[in-house]
Amino acid sequence: MKIKYELLKKEKNTKARLGILKTNHGDFETPMFMPVGTLANVKTLTPEELKEMSSAVILANTYHLWLRPGEDIVNQAGGLHKFMNYDGPILTDCGGFQVFSLVKNKKDITEEGVHFKNYLNGDKLFLTPELSIQIQNKLDSDIAMSFDECPPASADYDYLKNSVERTLRWAKRGKAVHANENQSLFGIIQGGPIEDLRAYSAKETVKMDFDGYSIGGVANDGESKEDMYKAIDYSIPYIPDDKPRYLMGVGDPIDIIEGTIRGIDMFDCVLPTRLARHGNAFTRHGKINLKNAKYKKDFTPIEECDCYTCKNYTKAYLRHLVVCNEVLGGRLLSIHNIRFLIRLTEELREAIKNDCLLEYKKEFIDKYENKN
């Protein structure tokens, strides 16, 4: 069975929407934040812990699992859910972003597919739109992504236009071989911050009739916030109301709010877990660095928060763990940071219900940017 999106309510003053996404592994309300679990695990956390923080969907990565342990092994294990003991919904990323971040030579990106070097052993690899989908079929995630070409933020009009065209051709090729009845497939809209390209990309992708639509090519490499918001604004009008919209790679709290206001339903990002491993924590009053000396004798929790970490540990202790490079530090901070973003989406959903999203945004940002 494919996923099913149900639109519950539109917010009165913005394009935000409250919805519910039904999957074979449970339903969840949107907007939702999805933690990233590249190698079939959200780094340092167990499925039970994710559940405890009301995390609903997680990501896994086609490219990484293809290399190790290999999609056949995951398939023999009974699919990703069984393999990793996670019974909630899983979305697999297609590997398109890894092309962007790992392939240095543009000549390695061809119409047929992308030439990679296996970073583990130097083997030559060739990933195509068909192969990406076939791997995801075997991984048996709930939602697969079309293989796209993710252009750098600095790309010019012609480059963006070509990547839009190529992404459309790749989407068609991938869709043609998609063969997992229990897996949904999303198309990815590209086009940078350019209005006509986003419109074209969105319209043509929607014509192919996917189960959901992603906005890709954002949060890449130093693009401005304005460009990110443009990419959303120029894409959203062409996506039908009855399909979920997923903004790929975005997880800065303010970007999640801005995305929600613009009509996004799903977000994913490595930020909460990566920041955690580097000793940082989200708070209502902005991001803090636990390594800072001022926390040495701070025997209070990170903040008033319902997460396991804040209920049980002090900043002084967390700082100690982080400074000593103890994995428990990154683990406890991951719990807090993920819970922070999940709770943010809970509050956004509440604000949509109450038609007070703009007020919520102002209050949140004022606090987050330390204006009060």
Place this chain on the structure above:
RNA sequence: GCGUGAUUGGUGAAGUGGUUAACACGGCGGAUUGUGGUUCCGUUAUGCAAGGGUUCGAUCCCCUUAUCGCGCC
């Protein structure tokens, strides 16, 4: 007591008679947006044991003192 070798930042240390004393660790701060798990970037000795001398100029040469190591009586 005599002889001898040392003494460079929080630590381990490199170095030279001439504008800014290497590097590493540590410290302090920053970064991080579809994750190549202990990442990346910035900063951190107005001073080379103390005092005196030689010199245009000394951390580097000389003298004295202090401390430490080694050897001998």
